Amino acid sequence: xxxxxxxxxxxxxxxxxxxxxxxxxxxxxxxxxxxxxxxxxxxxxxxxxxxxxxxxxxxxxxxxxxxxxxxxxxxxxxxxxxxxxxxxxxxxxxxxxxxxxxxxxxxxxxxxxxxxxxxxxxxxxxxxxxxxxxxxxxxxxxxxxxxxxxxxxxxxxxxxxxxxxxxxxxxxxxxxxxxxxxxxxxxxxxxxxxxxxxxxxxxxxxxxxxxxxxxxxxxxxxxxx
Numbered sequence: 001x002x003x004x005x006x007x008x009x010x011x012x013x014x015x016x017x018x019x020x021x022x023x024x025x026x027x028x029x030x031x032x033x034x035x036x037x038x039x040x041x042x043x044x045x046x047x048x049x050x051x052x053x054x055x056x057x058x059x060x061x062x063x064x065x066x067x068x069x070x071x072x073x074x075x076x077x078x079x080x081x082x083x084x085x086x087x088x089x090x091x092x093x094x095x096x097x098x099x100x101x102x103x104x105x106x107x108x109x110x111x112x113x114x115x116x117x118x119x120x121x122x123x124x125x126x127x128x129x130x131x132x133x134x135x136x137x138x139x140x141x142x143x144x145x146x147x148x149x150x151x152x153x154x155x156x157x158x159x160x161x162x163x164x165x166x167x168x169x170x171x172x173x174x175x176x177x178x179x180x181x182x183x184x185x186x187x188x189x190x191x192x193x194x195x196x197x198x199x200x201x202x203x204x205x206x207x208x209x210x211x212x213x214x215x216x217x218x219x220x221x222x223x224x225x
Contacts, residue, residue: 035074039067043074046082046093049107050176051194054089064091079103088193110176115148115169122147123178123191124199130191139179141187144170 027037035043042064045052054061064071065086072082081096095107112120123139130137148166152159173179179189 035067035070038063039070042067043071046071046075046091047106049092050178051090051092051192053091053193056177056180061089078106080106083197085193085197088196090192090194090197092194092197110172113165113169115151115165116172118151119144119148119169119173120178120195120199123173124195127191127193127195131196137191138182139189139191141170141189 027033027040033040038060042052042060045057045060046064052060052064064084068082068084075082075093076096079096079098080093082091083094084091093107095105096103122144123137126139127137145166148169152162170179174181174189178192178195180192182188182190
């Protein structure tokens with residue numbers, strides 16, 4: 001590679017790596033970062049969570065794909081891993097599997113209650129069925145309430161308290177953008193494709209058996225986990 005001498009001090013070249021501007025992009029005073037501003041916005045969204053997807057982040061998604069390698073590298077420096085499904089149009093960050101290496105945990109985790117887990121499983125199944133038909137997975141809040149009501153005896157004998165727990169479980173899915181509100185007056189939501197990356201087909205089968213037994217009267221006191 002032949003470059004004019006004046007250009008040699010502006011480039012950092014590493015074998016097998018892309019050429020980057022060694023002086024950084026200089027977006028603000030003291031900035032030594034190498035990522036362009038749009039890629040930094042993607043990185044911030046990934047870290048803020050819960051995901052970046054082509055539908056909700058139409059401007060960030062192509063930037064993510066264009067700078068995927070650099071973003072993966074920056075996340076690895078924080079012991080994080082980029083999970084990306086191009087076909088589904090969704091990406092998110094999770095803690096990297098570092099084996100026996102003792103590393104800090106940067107991502108916040110929210111414990112799942114029994115009802116949270118049941119609801120996630122149901123939504124994952126709806127997503128799989130919709131995918132098989134080439135459709136978007138759309139659910140109604142009233143139907144979700146009916147689905148969870150099957151587990152009332154397994155979780156609690158307090159009817160009012162159970163209703164609050166159901167509302168909290170559904171609310172958690174909304175807050176984390178697992179359920180994305182659709183336009184219109186009805187309480188209809190699209191299930192985020194991110195669930196396909198969180199639950200494998202084997203997970204779905206295993207959990208379905210467990211929750212079916214509980215729904216048939218196995219009895220379980222709800223606890224966070």
